[in-house]
Amino acid sequence: MTLIYPLCWRIIKHEIRNGKVGWAFERPALFCNLTNLPTPNLKNLDIEAFFGTTKKDVVVELFRINGGQHGYYLANLLEKKYYYCGATEEDLQAKLRELGIDVFK
Secondary structure, three states: OOOOOOOOOOEEEEEEEOOOEEEEOOOOOOOOOOOOOOOOOOOOOOOOHHOOOOOOHHHHHHHHHOOOOOOOOOOOOOOOOEEEEEOOHHHHHHHHHOOOOOOOO
């Protein structure tokens, strides 16, 4: 699945992988740069630090909103808002649409 969304949004999946429970932060790829600013190398960019937070702080907030239930979460790092989407990719897409972010497949 390919989604197009602003960099300040992070998609995080709470899941069991290889017998361990963990939080998987999706690594975005650059689609379009509408500014004349240099394009950052997203592979090396600490996106959370860029927005003044850490992955640990984000996980704490995500755990608070839904008790760490498995599934997809969204974090708006710019506005420090956090959302539980549901267990499936369809739930994630529905939440993105609900928040006004168009989903392109």
